[in-house]
Amino acid sequence: MKKIAIIGGGIVGATAAYLLSKQADYSVCLFDDEQGQATKAAAGIISPWLSKRRNQRWYTLAKDGAVFISQLAKETHMQSDTYIQSGTIITRKSKESLDELESLAQDRKKEAPLMGKIKRVTSDEIKQKIPLVTANLQGIYVSGGARIDGQKFVTHLLRLSEQNGVQVKHEKVALVDDQTIQFNGHLVHFDDIFLCAGHGINDLLAPLNYEVKVYPQKGQLIELRVPAYPDDRVSPVLMPESEKDFMPVGNGQLIIGATHENGPGTDLTFTQEAFQELLASAQRIDNHLSENDLVANRVGTRSFSDDFSPFFGRLPGSKHILVASGLGSSGLTTGPIVAKLVTSLLEHDDGFSNYQKPITTYISKKG
Ligand SMILES: Cc1cc2nc3c(=O)[nH]c(=O)nc-3n(C[C@H](O)[C@H](O)[C@H](O)COP(=O)(O)OP(=O)(O)OC[C@H]3O[C@@H](n4cnc5c(N)ncnc54)[C@H](O)[C@@H]3O)c2cc1C
CATH class of the missing domain: 3.30.9.10 (D-Amino Acid Oxidase, subunit A, domain 2)
Incomplete structure (x- = not known):
């Protein structure tokens, strides 16, 4: 069984935890320090179709994202105070x-x-x-x-994940290398680590000498x-x-x-x-x-990010770290599908070029 760490318990992390919890091959631990989480503060509008944005990749992601949320709501029996058309x-x-x-x-x-x-x-x-x-x-x-209620959406998915065996820890963590996490004085080894910590990705990747263009x-x-x-x-x-x-x-x-x-x-x-x-x-x-x-x-x-687009996938130069960040002002809409795409990388590689520019546009190794 593969040990997976998820760092970040917003809409991306909670959806990733839920999706992985349905598969017997993974043992999952999610860490979240609940600092300024965008998901809990968000308005919750899921309506990307008439946006003024003309970024075709973003639009495709948001359009498919709206469909995936409706499927997730149905599959997990969300109440109308959590997701409603x-x-x-x-x-x-x-x-x-x-x-x-x-x-x-x-x-x-x-x-x-x-x-x-x-x-x-x-x-x-x-x-x-x-x-x-x-x-x-x-x-x-x-x-x-x-519209969704971000806080209720996350609570609902994390409850189901915990029922399926996911451990949720309310801790701030740091990366030591691409398979080791430090928290509360402990060092813990994982097979793979998914960073979905919003702009916190900058601090997490700094010790590994990466520059991330996210603000x-x-x-x-x-x-x-x-x-x-x-x-x-x-x-x-x-x-x-x-x-x-x-x-x-x-x-x-x-x-x-x-x-x-x-x-x-x-x-x-x-x-x-x-x-x-x-x-x-x-x-x-x-x-x-x-x-x-x-x-x-x-x-x-x-x-x-610089072009207001989300970026996600395998961290350039790492075999074990997956990332998702830069979801901007439409991340409740794109977050769940981003989680689905990134967790699929544990099975097979893909650059998702229909949904985003190459990830090296946003993340690079310094020096
Ligand atoms: C006011 C507001 C209104 C919005 N309205 C909408 C809307 O109507 N529709 C829409 O689609 N989107 C909306 N958004 C955008 C959307 O909320 C975000 O894009 C989305 O929630 C981002 O999800 P995330 O999981 O990437 O990050 P977050 O929800 O920010 O979660 C990241 C988590 O990682 C944790 N973390 C960071 N570093 C560490 C660490 N070292 N250790 C442990 N945990 C860590 C943080 O504490 C946080 O809880 C809105 C955002 C805001 C702020």
């Missing part, structure tokens, strides 16, 4: 932009049946679907858009109380043009997010500036909201 509404201010978006949606649907029904929605129709909205908006409704980005979001909103109503996620995403998630709760702050990087302080920016955006959509509606905030650290 709530639908998504993306708005545009001008008729020309809306026409363009609708034609992109129809085109993309040919290869993405998960998108489901596509419909142009008027201001009244948006207000019917999301009664909180007071602004006059127009957009495209995509019925297959989904931390701070993301903040707020949860507002909307008590008058019915508990059992499933509303689409609203992605209003030039505003923050607006997500009624049931239980009288509304999520508004998120900020993208490169300067503060790993700082996890919730700031008044972010609160005011997020609230002001939310108020332009629902003019009843006020400061008093704040119930919670979330702050996490995304990892991003």
Whole structure:
């Protein structure tokens, strides 16, 4: 039986642990220090099809990623508070932009049946679907858009993994060489090690003399109380043009997010500036909201690469280390499929050139 270590218990690590736990050939130990985990802070929108990004490899990965998440949710019997196909509404201010978006949606649907029904929605129709909205908006409704709760998703997969024998340790670890991990004063040998530690990959690989072009980005979001909103109503996620995403998630709760702050990087302080920016955006959509509606905030650290693309695979020059990082602002969408692709490398090698540039674009040995 092969001994595998997974370093990082966000969406990539938790999915990898679950997938490996279903195979008898592996004994798996997952380490996570829960510092600024992006997965737990994330908004949870799974709707990549109408993104403005024109990176074809990223799009293919995100499109296939959305399908894989829906399969994983079904296979593991996720509850509706963890994964739900709530639908998504993306708005545009001008008729020309809306026409363009609708034609992109129809085109993309040919290869993405998960998108489901596509419909142009008027201001009244948006207000019917999301009664909180007071602004006059127009957009495209995509019925297959989904949202997940990152924290519940990870907890669910780790619980199943533990039932299948995976050990989960809440420890910060360091790499000693490409088969040895140090934690809590111990050195432990593994056959293979999977680093899915977000931007923490930099510190982990520094002792092995690697340079990784990945950077931390701070993301903040707020949860507002909307008590008058019915508990059992499933509303689409609203992605209003030039505003923050607006997500009624049931239980009288509304999520508004998120900020993208490169300067503060790993700082996890919730700031008044972010609160005011997020609230002001939310108020332009629902003019009843006020400061008093704040119930919670979330702050996490995304990892991003120079071209904002995830990178994953075998560490160049190593037979035993696998890596995944740089998932950026769409890592809940791409994380599970990245975990599936990387764990498949334990059986057979592949560079995944349809999904990413060569991994040496992002990681190299110094000197
Ligand atoms: C505010 C916000 C909103 C977002 N919204 C969305 C969204 O709507 N849709 C979407 O698709 N994506 C979204 N994202 C992006 C998404 O959350 C991330 O890309 C994704 O969660 C990254 O997953 P990961 O497993 O790679 O890393 P993470 O979730 O960051 O997990 C890495 C883990 O590794 C641990 N670690 C690091 N170093 C060590 C070490 N030495 N020892 C032990 N553990 C270590 C960390 O503590 C962390 O728990 C959002 C992100 C943020 C911050």
